[in-house]
Amino acid sequence: MGTCCELLSSPSLPVVVCIFLYSSTHIGIMKVIGIYIKDINIDLRTTPTDIGVALGLLNTFSFITAPVGIALFRCHSIRRPLVISGACLPAVGVAMASMATSNGQVAICLSVTGIGIGILKASCVMTLHRVAGENYNLYFSLGFSGYGFGMVLLPLLAESLRAPYGWRGGLLVIGALIAHIIPCAVGMKVDLDGNSTQKREVHLSTASGPSTTDSEGKEEQVIRCQSAKGGNFDQSEFGVFRKIANGFRQSDFYTDPIFNVVFGVSFTYYMIHCGWHSFLVPHILRRGVSVQNTLILTFAAALGNTFSRVIVGVLTNNWFTSVDVYIVTTTLNIVALLVDVYFANYYVMLVTSCVSAMSIGGRGVVGTLVIRDRASPDQFDVAFAAEKLISGLGMFLGGYLGGVLADHFASYNATFKMLPAIEGVNFILIMILRCNPKRSTNSE
Known part of the structure; x- marks a missing residue:
């Protein structure tokens, strides 16, 4: 009860609501396209590969725009326009x-939707990272529970709109409803207060440590020696190179090589997700x-996803x-996917879809938490941006390969046979992280 009261009275609430809304939109549009796929095939003569590419681009742009969104979010003067534009693009694209x-x-239109979701995602996650404090994990998971609601509510709406309006009218109405994200994004407090900025600067200065000062002192001695010898030496160029080299040496990518395995985990996971x-x-x-039974099945999957x-x-x-x-949820999905492939029974599919949705939905939250736990606090935004860039490529490859296999074998069962194999690779990578925990700073 205390945590609920704290959330309702904290600046995290608008951020959590905004995450909930765009996550429900993201997954809901994918399910809506699945509901309208027959009508779209008749009207535009699409193939599974075409649908896979379109949905792959939607997911890809919702991830690869995160680095750009995070870079722009660092500029205080454009944060508000950035968040509002990100909230407008999904409705415009649909x-x-x-x-x-x-x-x-x-x-192209679904790509526009993905760009808006990506910008909004970067802004919301970075804002929540700054204001949530110790309850970040809980607030983050509550926000992303919107995926479950989107899996069932938007497909139900799409089916009810198909008869009177067709797939075009249905998408137009859904696009208008998606615009409800805009007023919520306007209500977000995206500016940092002075105390947070000062704390961050103190942490950065402390994290640099004496080793950095020593290395910089040695490099300054090298500069003075080279200048004394009369050689042509551009100190400004050396300074830029020195900053880049020091930045890389102090980053988690260099100091913690196992940290890079996280990106392989994200790449394979998002192939499965898409x-x-x-x-x-x-x-x-x-x-x-x-x-009708398909909608019931998606409802069961939505419950599993939300839970x-x-x-x-x-x-x-x-x-x-x-x-x-993460390890437990990955194991569950491998079992569920294998059962789904080899037992084509509706009631079995009802259970396996719920379990798969639980696994994929849970890892959608846990994946970011793994990065946040492993990365240094002052480098989380860089790690998050790099992870989303890699994940976007995984999204596109997952959608594209799924469509190609369905086309080649004239069966979506072939696509679902591909997924357990990718899950096996994902399991191996996460076990590498498990066997190589992050070293404590004190022990060093």
Whole structure:
């Protein structure tokens, strides 16, 4: 109860609500395209590969724009326009997609939607990182529980709009509803107070340590020696090179080589994320399941997704490490995917889809927590940006390969056979992190 009261009275609340809304939009649009896929095929003559590319671009741009969003977010003067523009683009992209006349236009419109989601994601996560404090894990998981709601509410709405308005009218109405993110984004407090800035500067100066001062002193001696010898030496160029070299040597990428395995974990995870979410509904419909039963199945998956995101925040906030939770959820998904592939029964699919949604949804939260736990506090934004860039590439590859395999074998079952293999690689990478924990600064 105390935590709930603290959330309601803290500046984290608008950020959590904004994360909830854009996450429900992100996953909901993917499911809506799955509901409308037959109508889109008839109208635009799309193939599974075309749909895979379009959804892959949606997911890719929602991730690869994160580094740009974080870089722009560092400029205080443009934070407010940045957040508002990020909130506007998803609604604009979906509305434009309703008027598309070719597969290329659909892909471009969904890319615009992804760009907006990526900008908003970067702004929200960085803001929450600064204001959430000790309850970051819980607030973060509560915000991303919106994925579960988007999995069921938007497909239900899309199905009810298809009969009177068709797929174009349905997308247009959904695009208008997505615009509710805009007033929520306007209410976010994206500016840092003076105390937070001072604390960050003190932490950075402390983190540099005596070793950095010694190395800089030695390099200054080298400069003076070279100048005394009368050689042509550009001190300004050496200073820039020195700053870059020192920055890299002090970064987690250099001081903690195992930290780089995190990006392999994210790459393979998001291949699975995009492949599963993009082709779940077509996979179910191709097996002869009715639209009504398909919606029931997505509802079960949505419950699993929402439950897992909330429970992961609670577990990692007090009891278990994020890496251990990641390992358990990965194992569950491998089992669920294998059962789904080899047992084509509706009730079995009901259970496996719920378990897979729990695993994928939970890791969507835990993955960021793994990075935040492993990275240095002052370098989290850089690590987050690099991870989202890598994840975006994984998203595109997952959607593209899923569509190509479905085209080649004329079955979405082939796509779902690919996913356990990728999960196996993901499991090996996360075990490497588990066996090589972060070294304590004190022990060094």
